[in-house]
Amino acid sequence: MLPIIFVMPVVQLLVLSFAATFDVKTITVTVVDNSNSPESQRMITELSASGYFEIVSYSASMQEADESMLRGDAQMILGIPSRFGRDLQRIGQGDVQIIINAEDGATAGIIQAYSTRIFASLGQKLRMEEGIIVSNPPVVIISEPRHWYNPGFRYTTYMVPGILVVLVTMIGMFLSSMNVVREKEIGTIEQLNVTPIKKHQFIVGKLLPFWLLALVELAIGLVIARIVFDLPMVGSLFLVFGVAGVYLIVMLGIGLWISTMTNTQQQAMFIAWFFVVIFILLSGLFTPVESMPLWAQQVNRLNPIAYFIDVMRRVMLTGAGLVDVLPQVVSLVVFAVVVISLAVRRHRKVVS
Amino acid sequence: MSVIHVDKLTRRFGAFTAVDAISFTVSEGEVFGFLGANGAGKTTAIRMLTGLLAPTEGVAIVAGFDVAQHPDQVKRTIGYMSQRFSLYEDLTVRENIRFYGGIYGLSDVRIQAKTGELLDKLDLHGAAGYRISSLPLGWRQKLAFSIALLHEPRIVFLDEPTGGVDPITRRQFWEMINAEASTGTTVFVTTHYMDEAEYCDRVSIMVDGKIEALDSPSSLKEQFRADSMNDVFVRLARGGLSAEVSA
Numbered sequence: 001m002l003p004i005i006f007v008m009p010v011v012q013l014l015v016l017s018f019a020a021t022f023d024v025k026t027i028t029v030t031v032v033d034n035s036n037s038p039e040s041q042r043m044i045t046e047l048s049a050s051g052y053f054e055i056v057s058y059s060a061s062m063q064e065a066d067e068s069m070l071r072g073d074a075q076m077i078l079g080i081p082s083r084f085g086r087d088l089q090r091i092g093q094g095d096v097q098i099i100i101n102a103e104d105g106a107t108a109g110i111i112q113a114y115s116t117r118i119f120a121s122l123g124q125k126l127r128m129e130e131g132i133i134v135s136n137p138p139v140v141i142i143s144e145p146r147h148w149y150n151p152g153f154r155y156t157t158y159m160v161p162g163i164l165v166v167l168v169t170m171i172g173m174f175l176s177s178m179n180v181v182r183e184k185e186i187g188t189i190e191q192l193n194v195t196p197i198k199k200h201q202f203i204v205g206k207l208l209p210f211w212l213l214a215l216v217e218l219a220i221g222l223v224i225a226r227i228v229f230d231l232p233m234v235g236s237l238f239l240v241f242g243v244a245g246v247y248l249i250v251m252l253g254i255g256l257w258i259s260t261m262t263n264t265q266q267q268a269m270f271i272a273w274f275f276v277v278i279f280i281l282l283s284g285l286f287t288p289v290e291s292m293p294l295w296a297q298q299v300n301r302l303n304p305i306a307y308f309i310d311v312m313r314r315v316m317l318t319g320a321g322l323v324d325v326l327p328q329v330v331s332l333v334v335f336a337v338v339v340i341s342l343a344v345r346r347h348r349k350v351v352s
Numbered sequence: 353m354s355v356i357h358v359d360k361l362t363r364r365f366g367a368f369t370a371v372d373a374i375s376f377t378v379s380e381g382e383v384f385g386f387l388g389a390n391g392a393g394k395t396t397a398i399r400m401l402t403g404l405l406a407p408t409e410g411v412a413i414v415a416g417f418d419v420a421q422h423p424d425q426v427k428r429t430i431g432y433m434s435q436r437f438s439l440y441e442d443l444t445v446r447e448n449i450r451f452y453g454g455i456y457g458l459s460d461v462r463i464q465a466k467t468g469e470l471l472d473k474l475d476l477h478g479a480a481g482y483r484i485s486s487l488p489l490g491w492r493q494k495l496a497f498s499i500a501l502l503h504e505p506r507i508v509f510l511d512e513p514t515g516g517v518d519p520i521t522r523r524q525f526w527e528m529i530n531a532e533a534s535t536g537t538t539v540f541v542t543t544h545y546m547d548e549a550e551y552c553d554r555v556s557i558m559v560d561g562k563i564e565a566l567d568s569p570s571s572l573k574e575q576f577r578a579d580s581m582n583d584v585f586v587r588l589a590r591g592g593l594s595a596e597v598s599a
Binding site: 186 | 399402403404405406423424427428430432433434436438439440441452455456457509
């Protein structure tokens with residue numbers, strides 16, 4: 001227990017302080033450049049030179065850009081109309097369109113402020129450099145922002161799917177992590193171990209009740225979210241529950257694995273708590289994953305909560321389908337297989 | 353015919369030898385008493401025989417199978433009632449019977465029949481829907497014993513089944529044990545109540561991880577010129593260690 005007592009707070013302090021940042025960095029952008037002019041090139045360069053934006057792709061059409069945003073590859077779409085260069089030259093004024101994923105309203109607001117400021121200063125620069133024309137009216141670039149998926153910037157719309165995930169996770173993981181160890185404490189595990197029950201039967205038997213319980217809880221939570229918070233449910237509920245089913249196998253499996261390794265309920269609770277807190281704060285529930293340091297983003301590749309919150313938000317708010325969230329689903333399936341194998345292997349019927 | 357055959361069975365925990373090369377055989381239908389002071393190694397030995405603990409050295413053949421090689425085969429043919437309480441307290445009597453019946457792969461019909469039979473025998477029909485936690489300890493132990501016999505094992509291992517139980521219930525418990533043995537089931541029982549040793553066909557006495565004596569109670573008393581098994585035990589234990597003797 002000693003290492004746990006000392007190491008856990010240190011790890012949490014380090015991980016959480018760095019990862020739980022409200023800064024918005026590295027905003028991913030896909031560009032639809034219909035103008036393809038020196039002016040539009042200049043604009044794109046200016047955007048990425050600011051340090052806040054990263055041009056991740058060029059899309060041939062608005063539709064392609066939409067898909068990119070739906071997949072989660074881009075947070076912002078910069079649409080430059082074909083007349084942009086000409087208009088700037090002629091009348092000293094050009095329109096661009098920016099579309100921001102506003103699932104997370106706070107982040108969307110910041111993205112809009114950043115981009116508007118960059119465009120405004122570009123307008124000034126162009127006028128000073130008199131590269132275009134020395135025009136009487138000042139050069140103005142007008143951006144028309146559109147906020148998708150959560151136009152009202154509603155906080156609850158963004159937070160409720162994530163909070164639901166956390167609640168279902170906590171209940172499921174704590175219950176399952178205390179379960180086998182509780183049987184060790186009472187002594188009934190001995191009685192089970194002298195029966196011919198197979199290890200996988202044992203683990204599946206332990207998993208199933210909590211799995212059903214957590215799914216029912218998710219259903220109740222969704223009903224409440226709909227009624228009380230008016231949560232939009234754009235995507236397929238089948239998909240939500242399907243992914244939830246896989247996700248819960250992962251989390252309950254981790255719980256059971258902890259349970260087979262520990263000897264008392266306190267130990268199990270402590271370790272489960274440690275993992276849940278780290279997973280939650282890294283998950284992007286409160287702060288955007290894109291703004292976290294690279295190592296934290298790498299850790300998140302192993303964070304089932306991050307995957308599931310991401311899927312929940314995208315399916316519920318943006319209507320993403322199975323194809324859009326396939327990478328996350330595949331990762332969760334891999335985790336499920338690994339975790340359950342570990343739990344089955346770690347469960348000892350014979351003490352050696 | 354022997355159903356348990358143990359040859360130089362040894363278990364070490366680090367430098368400590370809990371069970372030190374014990375050898376014995378138990379025949380079919382026998383009530384075999386496994387006696388010893390607290391810490392003499394009884395529980396370690398019984399855990400090896402039931403496949404809960406891997407032996408360090410030696411061989412144990414239970415019901416024809418080597419415990420170390422085929423623990424699951426052994427587990428199918430034995431019943432076990434542990435020192436610690438083994439039923440689920442938050443399930444009812446009927447639910448516990450169903451649960452253990454299911455684990456041993458009994459069919460629903462068979463479980464139904466067994467449940468009726470068991471409740472008749474224990475006169476527990478009125479309490480079938482009660483949670484185990486509401487039953488007195490004596491009833492629970494009798495129920496646990498009956499449930500350990502649910503799948504009709506060839507051998508049943510009882511690890512201090514009567515610990516903390518009042519004398520009358522202990523008496524009834526031993527009547528149940530002897531009745532079961534008369535049907536051909538082998539009973540392997542540990543206890544530290546020496547008066548209970550008198551109910552056994554044969555008794556072994558463990559001291560410091562070794563079996564120091566093994567015979568029928570009457571022969572042992574003769575051999576040690578003692579009036580009771582208690583005297584036999586105290587004499588043996590004194591020779592070995594002056595450990596606490598709970599008689």
